[in-house]
Amino acid sequence: MELDEQKAKLPRQFVNFTFYRSRPEWRLLADGDKQRCIDQFVKAVDDSRRQLLIHSYSTVGLRTNVDFMIWRIGSELEPLQEMTSRLNATEMAKYIEPIQSFLSMTKRSMYIDRDNPEHVEDRLHIIPGKSDYLFVYPFVKTREWYARTADQRQEMMDEHIRIGTKYRSVKLHTTYSFGLDDQEFVVAFETDHPADFLDLVQELRETKASSYTLRDTPMFTCRQRSMPECLAALG
Known part of the structure; x- marks a missing residue:
């Protein structure tokens, strides 16, 4: 009960990839x-860690159009903008x-996750970077999905959750973008075993809920690395 009360007091988080x-x-x-450029950029990132949770990932060699990603989490939007302004002012x-x-x-x-009710609370406060x-x-659902009753959607999600x-x-972080961005959700899966994630996604494709997916691309495969390592990998 004490843990539930502590979770209830945690503020909702803004999340940016x-x-x-x-x-x-x-x-x-x-x-x-x-x-010199790398050192200045890394310092600008580190200066923002007082207000934001920040994790960096390399995508070099995994896609042709992207080289690294910064995952930022905070309780307000202003620190996200301030950090971006700070990065834009660097030579990098x-x-x-x-x-x-x-x-x-x-x-x-x-x-409702019937097997793990605590999972509902976990979505209010993300602790990232463990894998x-x-x-x-x-992720965007079709309009037909929202036309279904709550019970019908829960039944389909029961299969999805099972x-x-x-x-x-594989640890799932689902966050919500309604009115904030072009998508409805952003889904992020953490794991040490990419093959498990591949098998999970393939199996989910066969669920009834999957037929109500309008868009779930682009997909990004990211490998956690320190900020200096991400920048050094640029060549």
Whole structure:
């Protein structure tokens, strides 16, 4: 009961995933100039950790249009904007560009996890960065989904949830974007075992709820690395 009361007092969180790619000019710089840019950028990121939870991920070699991602979580929007302004003022900003950004918030789920009721509360407060890999994508349901009754949707989600509980190595973070961004949800899966995530997604494709998916791309495969490691991997 005491734990439930503590969770209830936690503020809802704003969540942002921003994906960056490097420009060709970056690889033409001298090594000393690159290191100076990296050091300044890393300091700007670290200066924002007092107000935000920040985790960095490398996507080098995993997609052709993105090189790294920064996952940021905070209780207010202003620190997200302040951090972005700080990053834009660095020398590194001349050589990288954001190519995708997802904004969302934590929220109590409208569906009941009958096997793990605590999972509902977990969605209000994210503690990220516990696994080597993160898989992120936007998610939009069809209008037909919302035309179904609450009981019909819960029944379909029961199947969805049962499958998810089979893959204990995969941790799901569902956040909500209604009115905040183009998608309705942002889903992020943490795991140390990418094969388990692949098998989970393939099995979920066969559920009845899956037929009500309008969009669930682009999908990003991300490997957790320190900010200096992410930038060093740019070449």
